[in-house]
Amino acid sequence: MVRKRRLRPGFAIERITVIPVGAVEAPLLDVLNNRLPEIFRKRVELGSPIEDPIYAHNKERGQYLAEAILLKLAQIRNLTRGRLLGVTEVDLYRQDGHGTFGHASRGRKVAVISIHRLRDEHYGLPGDPQKLQERVLKEAVQQIGHTYGVIGCSNPLCAMFDTPQLFDLDIKRPLLCSRCRRAIP
Numbered sequence: 001m002v003r004k005r006r007l008r009p010g011f012a013i014e015r016i017t018v019i020p021v022g023a024v025e026a027p028l029l030d031v032l033n034n035r036l037p038e039i040f041r042k043r044v045e046l047g048s049p050i051e052d053p054i055y056a057h058n059k060e061r062g063q064y065l066a067e068a069i070l071l072k073l074a075q076i077r078n079l080t081r082g083r084l085l086g087v088t089e090v091d092l093y094r095q096d097g098h099g100t101f102g103h104a105s106r107g108r109k110v111a112v113i114s115i116h117r118l119r120d121e122h123y124g125l126p127g128d129p130q131k132l133q134e135r136v137l138k139e140a141v142q143q144i145g146h147t148y149g150v151i152g153c154s155n156p157l158c159a160m161f162d163t164p165q166l167f168d169l170d171i172k173r174p175l176l177c178s179r180c181r182r183a184i185p
């Protein structure tokens with residue numbers, strides 16, 4: 001007789017889903033799919049891409065409102081459960097007016113990251129695919145961490161250390177310090 005293993009309520013469905021918002025290069029999705037499971041100790045799935053976020057476009061700024069994309073992701077998350085991370089090539093800004101690499105909503109359990117300003121090409125430098133993958137991973141870890149309510153780590157090597165500048169982003173590691181790790185269920 002096979003006995004069914006009892007799982008803690010919610011455990012079986014708790015996972016992180018990564019979905020492209022518009023077209024995203026496969027290696028950037030692969031690095032998330034391959035490395036997020038170990039960092040968060042959760043199941044990670046790649047979801048089907050959703051359309052370009054034209055609903056979030058601000059013509060004057062030439063940028064896209066992160067909160068509008070978070071709202072769209074929240075509608076999808078209701079179907080997937082767990083956490084949902086959107087990955088996009090479009091350039092993001094937040095409601096407070098600042099351009100950003102990424103944004104998250106703890107209440108809605110969704111996050112979005114933008115590759116746009118993580119590319120060296122954006123600053124007139126030659127592209128470095130390896131470095132870009134590391135940056136994408138670090139930004140993803142930080143924003144997913146925010147969906148679990150983790151904020152304000154003071155360890156400059158921890159992925160949860162706030163890094164609005166690329167220089168600081170490049171210094172930190174795509175890992176959680178022990179304090180931040182413990183704060184995530």
Ligand SMILES: [Zn+2]
Pocket residue numbers: 153154155158159160161176177178179180181
């Ligand atoms: Zn930390």
